[in-house]
Every structure is written in structure tokens, then in C-alpha cells.
Amino acid sequence: MAQNGKNPVENALSGLEKEFDKVRKQIETRTRDIEKRLSKGRKQIETRSRKQLRSIASEVRKNPVVKRAEALRKDAEKQLETGVENVLGFFQIASKSDVDDIDRKLKSLGKKLSSLEKDEIPRRRPAQI
Helix, strand or coil, rough: EEECCCCCHHHHHHHHHHHHHHHHHHHHHHHHHHHHHHHHHHHHHHHHHHHHHHHHHHHCCCCCCCCHHHHHHHHHHHHHHHHHHHHHHCCCCHHHHHHHHHHHHHHHHHHHHHHHHHHHHHHHHHCCC
């Protein structure tokens, strides 16, 4: 008959609910464990990848062809800068650094002028009686 005042269907349902909760908790625990292992593995792979990338980059920089290409790039950059300076000079156009220098000097002169004007204003006022 009924155990603990419950009928067999209720007992079976109660047992199923308990089993379901047990399985759900096991799944949650396993999921957390898998997530932790995946995270740890990802971090290890990232660390190894960074080390390998640094090693490869170092090897590439040591390669004579890469060294020569870098030297050629620097030479081309210098020649381009010289060419631009020559063109700007020929057309009498100020370079950005020239404009920046002039701008700095103008700001400095403006500050000095403001300072002189502040000092001059009190001297111009007539003495009040």
C-alpha cells in the first residue's frame, strides 16, 4: 500500500525529482570543472603562443634579407624626407616643424606681451585723490 501516507505514483514522482536534482547537480559540477580546465588550457596556449611569436619575430629580424629590407626602408625614408625638404625649400613653403617652431615662438611672445601689458596698466592710471 502507500508508504508514508503517499500513493505509489507520488512516491515514484518524489524519487524522480530527487534523482533529477542529483543529476542536475552533477552536471553543474562537471560543467564548472570543464570550464576551469578550458580556461586554464586557453591561458597556457596563449602563453605558449606569445613565446613562440616572440621567438619567431626574433628569428625573422635576424634574417639577412629582413635586415637588408629594413636598411633599404630607412634609406628610402631619408631620401624621401630630403626630397620633400628640397621641394618645400624650392617653393619656399615652410615645413611642419618650421610652422611648429614659429607657433611656439609666437605663443611665447604673446605671453610676454600680455605680461608687459599687465605691468603697464597700473602705471597708466592716474593717481586717485
